[in-house]
Amino acid sequence: MFKKYNKVLKEDYEKWYAEHENDREAVAKDPMRLKFHLMPKTGWLNDPNGLCQFCGTYHIYYQYTPFEPTGELKLWGHYTTKDFVSFVDEGPVLFPDSEFDAHGVYSGSAFVKGDTIHYFYTGNLKYFDRDDYDYINSGRGSNTIHVTSKDGYQFSKKELLMTTDDYPQDMSCHVRDPKIIQKGDDYYMVQGARDKNSQGLILMFHSKDLTHWEYFDRIVPKEPFGYMWECPDLFELDGQMMLVTCPQGVEAEGINYQNVHQCTAIRIKYDFENKSYEISGNDEFQQLDRGFDFYAPQTFEDEQGRRILIGWMGIPDAQYTNPTTERGWQHALTIPRELHMKNGRLIQQPIREIEKLRKGELVCSFSDKGRMESNLKLYEAEFHFTECTDAVLTLKKGVTLSYRDGLLTLDLGDCGAGRTTRSVRIGELRDLRIFADTTSLEIFVNGGEEVFTTRVYSSQGELSIDGDCAGTMKIYCLRPLEIGEKE
Template sequence: MNHIKETLQKEIKAKQPNLVEKVATDPWRLHFHQQPPTGWLNDPNGVYQKDGLYHLYYQYSPLDPTGGVKYWGHKTSTDLVHFKEEEIFLYPDQTFDKDGVYSGSAFEKDGVTHFFYTGNVKHPGTHDYITSGREHNTVHMTSQDGFHIDSREVVIDSSEYPDGFTQHIRDPKILEKDGLFYMVLGGRTSEDKGAILLYVSKDLSTWEYKGNLLEERHDLGYMWECPDFFELNGQDILLMSPQGVEQSGHEFENVYQSGSIIGRTDWDTLKFEPTDGFVELDRGFDFYAPQTFLDEQGRRILWGWMGLPDIEPEYSNPTIERGWQHAMTLPRELAIEEGKLKQRPLPEYQLLRKEVQHKSMELTEAIEMIKETSDTYEMIVEVVQPTKSLKVKLSQDVILEFNGEVFTLKLGTSGFGRSKRTIELSELTSIHLFLDTSSLEIFLNDGEYVLTTRLYPTSQLNSIEFSGDTSVQISKWDLEKA
């Protein structure tokens, strides 16, 4: 153990127990979502499954709920529902990552897990840390068991990136195809345009720059973070989180977005050719930096950070004062159907269901109700006349409303500034939602659209209210607290 790691461990050991006690008393703690034990959580890093065990690594600042220097936290699970918090996996304890072990990914090959991440270094002095003063080194790390680091090396030094870019190049993700390994990195050009840098390797250690996988999309902002590149149902999918996209109608309402592009790759020229536009993955208030992996069942599963950078002053998270901030979304299975990328909650979460409530309603001007008996529940609303209006009120002041043309998510004071998000929609066939104390995930039309938000209620309605011009069939389960 080196001196830097030893010093960091001693500080956490001395300060974290008091913070644990403070966090444990917070009634807004989640019960079946993954959250930090204390402090700050953001991007999922290096998610994978090996020998039946799922590993979730995540950006973590154990002592600072507002961020600070980043570590990699670590959780494991055998069922993707119940998780064990493991020891911190990765510390910023090397000269090439001393100011934070930033986001990255995992790739398993021949029994060895290869991790790639961005080592952050900030130089003292007067810098903007975009064009000067920063190193973003691409680091390769190996582990046999996912708990201990066997080797670590810088494979692309910050000085080796191509000309024409700022110092913002980060977030490596790996794809293997036809015996070669491809790495995508998110980048910001010197002209403040986003780009996806592509590297190729035969051995995961020596990497050669092959140009930009995707560029010249000036409508997609100035920086493309957290790229993910994979094949699904015979098509190539590129995920990324662009910064600087302007709102357009009901789209791109957040300060930053995360989305997908479906296309095909010319593996001779190494260019990704979109067959569709950039589509947001989540239309709620709190979603960013998604990462996918292929599990041992062959499912493409996505995790997202249930948060967003730079949200203030529009909205905020009051848990900061209670010693923690942020969580992961539920893991979602991806599928391409009818040319669209759909996201669905995993069936594993049915393990948490208690006794079901079923009810059919013919809605008129009168308000119909079912009991809201818990602050952790799952509800499915099947809509019989999908072009008719529907309004659902739940929790303290959350409203889900469809007027025949637009679906709206509205929050009151429990949103702490989160007000309204909208989706243009020709029909509403179903609403599938998960409420977990201070989070809400809504899947519309069998996963065609998703909205994720944090909310911080101080009271409950005691009933869920339905009104509109349609008929609905409702199934509702209170959920065990995993």
């Protein structure tokens, strides 16, 4: 029998929570805290999990380490909202309290069926004391676990669906992050995987009842593309099936794949009856974000039929840092984004509810090297170009976004805490939509064809534009999200 870490029960959390009131008060006063992004009160946040809308309420669960900003302990935290403006922090809902998940309630998803929400997640076990410990092939148990809820707050008993022994024999012990898609009366689960040859791929399982699952198929790129594909999400969007996943171990190619790990979207044609598929070549893998801090996104369809994406504004194993770690907290979630397809590309645009945060508007035009300046630190800015040969925008003091010869480059200067520059090549610069929070930027290019997401640590606000360009600019002040406590 392997030696486990201690399990964490709800009672343990509540005791520790009461002991950390001073930490919460200190973190709440931190000027680096974001205003219109969801963050942990203290500690660490990473992957969004279990995203869904149920009976009018949006449920946003997330990977959560409550008391340490370095991510060791993994629970599921929980926010709810009806309008993406006012939120309730519901506190943790899933704890590593069983033999199935004693070393972490890892990432997973939600699937709404009738009057029930079905949750599937990876329960993590680590075999550190085994003589044959091997991080890749024998170092952990990855259990697929199922729980249900009738309201999104109270959960059923945990049900173990699959263990490492139930996955194909040529897999390493890295299989995780279940997500469900329904086709007709059948259900399919995709999981990210790494085989014993260290090639990343997607495993697919089949079920008729959401409880009994059998191995069905695998999705493998034509050529190896990274050693592990995390956080898979298979969904239909505007008549096209898409696979979003996070390949690890992809080497940089010029300005592409510059981050330590990637997030990509792939167009796929999948024939469920015949277990056959066609995917784009590796040169067609679309990078979902060009910034420094974007990973593990998850999508869901809401009750209005919108496909909404929320990502982790962070990334694992990065060489750059977040100064907030020294202040007792780290990371945030992105602005929710509505997805569409356009000319074979996945397009991301901020959901319209974000416009409710606007509390003032300034409209101006710019041309012939004219410039508009503002010292706002917290803003939304829209640029519409009638022409643009080259341009330099200052987004915060010391932080620029420049366009020249078809290359758009974000340069964080001395404000990146180790982050430097990221670029993307575009045919023309038509428009920009920029969201500047206290310590973050989200930049939507040409209607969301490209996006840059990054943390940034400039202490002074500044917004200006200069260059051989003409057009109009709108600037909006933004008010903070309203976040309350559960009653």
